[in-house]
Amino acid sequence: MDDLTAKLAADLEGGFPSLVESAGPGLYWGLRRLCSDHQEAEDLTQETFIRAYRALSGFDRSRFEELRLSPWLWTIALNLGRNHLRNRSRRPTLVEIHDHGRNDEEPPDTAAWDARFSALPTSQRRAVVLRHVVGMGITEIAEVTGRPEGTVKADIHRGLERLRKVMEQEK
Amino acid sequence: MSIESRLSGLVSGLPDGISEGVALGTGLADGYDLYTSPVGEVVVTFNIEGVSSVDLAGAGFEDRFAERHGRRLFRAAPPSAWGKHIPEAMEAGTPGRLPVDLRARTPFQARVLRIAASIPKGEVRPYGWLAREADRPGAARAVGSTMARNPIPLIIPCHRVVRSDGHLGEYSLGGPHNKWELLTHEGVEPARLEELADHHVRVQGDPATGVYCHPTCHVIRGTDQWNVVDFSSTAKARAEGFHPCDQCRPGW
Numbered sequence: 001m002d003d004l005t006a007k008l009a010a011d012l013e014g015g016f017p018s019l020v021e022s023a024g025p026g027l028y029w030g031l032r033r034l035c036s037d038h039q040e041a042e043d044l045t046q047e048t049f050i051r052a053y054r055a056l057s058g059f060d061r062s063r064f065e066e067l068r069l070s071p072w073l074w075t076i077a078l079n080l081g082r083n084h085l086r087n088r089s090r091r092p093t094l095v096e097i098h099d100h101g102r103n104d105e106e107p108p109d110t111a112a113w114d115a116r117f118s119a120l121p122t123s124q125r126r127a128v129v130l131r132h133v134v135g136m137g138i139t140e141i142a143e144v145t146g147r148p149e150g151t152v153k154a155d156i157h158r159g160l161e162r163l164r165k166v167m168e169q170e171k
Numbered sequence: 172m173s174i175e176s177r178l179s180g181l182v183s184g185l186p187d188g189i190s191e192g193v194a195l196g197t198g199l200a201d202g203y204d205l206y207t208s209p210v211g212e213v214v215v216t217f218n219i220e221g222v223s224s225v226d227l228a229g230a231g232f233e234d235r236f237a238e239r240h241g242r243r244l245f246r247a248a249p250p251s252a253w254g255k256h257i258p259e260a261m262e263a264g265t266p267g268r269l270p271v272d273l274r275a276r277t278p279f280q281a282r283v284l285r286i287a288a289s290i291p292k293g294e295v296r297p298y299g300w301l302a303r304e305a306d307r308p309g310a311a312r313a314v315g316s317t318m319a320r321n322p323i324p325l326i327i328p329c330h331r332v333v334r335s336d337g338h339l340g341e342y343s344l345g346g347p348h349n350k351w352e353l354l355t356h357e358g359v360e361p362a363r364l365e366e367l368a369d370h371h372v373r374v375q376g377d378p379a380t381g382v383y384c385h386p387t388c389h390v391i392r393g394t395d396q397w398n399v400v401d402f403s404s405t406a407k408a409r410a411e412g413f414h415p416c417d418q419c420r421p422g423w
Contacts (some may be wrong), residue, residue: 013199016199017190017194017199020185020189020190020193020194021185021190024189024190024193025182025183025184025185026182028185028186028189029181029182029183030182033181038186042186042188042189042192045185045189046189046192046193046196047196048195049193049196049197050193052197053193053197053199054197060262071215106186113181125226128178132175132178132179133178133179133181133182134182135179147203159174160174163174164174167174169230
């Protein structure tokens with residue numbers, strides 16, 4: 001078990017904020033590249049962690065020992081994403097934070113990347129994002145997406161080609 | 172710069188609000204919002220179960236909440252499914268359709284609080300009545316301490332619960348003067364209640380119907396006050412041939 005998983009196993013309530021802090025940025029920005037929408041990426045990130053917390057509450061020692069946090073979180077997130085697309089109108093019940101002093105400034109090229117990724121077919125987009133934005137290994141991507149490793153590699157290759165082309169056209 | 176390294180730089184900070192939303196959604200924190208009440212601005216806190224507490228706004232309420240409930244607080248809009256019922260529940264002085272989070276109470280405490288929530292606006296009941304309604308007639312003291320620690324005053328109207336001798340008694344939300352204020356706002360005359368208590372009046376009877384009531388019951392208040400008869404105990408009322416009101420159930 002890595003340090004964070006051990007912390008969660010020992011004290012879920014106490015350790016969970018650390019999980020959100022360490023896995024949250026990768027999850028949000030990965031989802032953001034997949035759906036090109038702040039609100040949707042935010043909802044999916046929150047819902048993924050909420051589901052994860054409920055699931056972890058029922059884990060025993062052996063489940064924690066088998067747990068690999070990042071692929072597990074992404075499995076939850078991608079499942080939610082599929083259902084989310086199906087029920088786009090249904091919004092999560094909790095909870096809209098008041099935007100007090102909210103920092104609305106996004107990194108400067110966020111909108112440009114939203115547009116670039118929109119040019120990729122879903123499977124290529126997903127493979128490229130998980131590999132190069134999130135930094136996940138090929139084996140894990142294959143596991144999380146339920147596709148053969150060879151297909152994942154081909155998707156990454158073609159996806160990168162496509163992105164290069166789109167960016168060249170911008171010039 | 173290669174496209175791969177540009178992509179790997181696309182993860183930046185977590186946008187504001189997400190970790191708070193997660194903390195609220197998992198139950199690791201509660202949300203709060205501010206409302207106006209007859210006793211001034213109040214903080215109403217809530218989570219996925221429902222409204223969890225009401226406290227006076229002002230310095231220190233976040234620390235008090237953490238101490239009492241063991242959770243953090245974030246300012247947030249209440250869940251859209253029932254958030255709109257908060258102002259009407261505060262005005263009515265009863266939860267109505269608003270869910271309340273009483274998980275930290277014992278079953279007896281939760282039952283007593285729910286019975287307290289059934290006391291009509293503009294009426295009061297003594298601790299002993301609550302104990303009897305909760306099927307624990309000897310537990311008036313336990314009822315008193317449950318009211319003193321009511322986490323959701325105003326919405327669960329512990330201000331409508333008075334001492335067994337009829338005096339107004341203590342009030343947890345800022346002290347007894349706020350109880351006085353709230354009851355006055357509801358049309359109860361606290362000075363009249365204190366006077367009745369001073370004269371040891373526990374129940375009042377209407378000779379026209381032969382029914383005796385708690386002095387604030389709408390049944391007895393709806394009769395001609397000149398004819399009302401005062402009694403210092405239910406036994407004395409019964410000895411005069413009166414029987415208990417089926418609305419306020421003053422007991423035998």
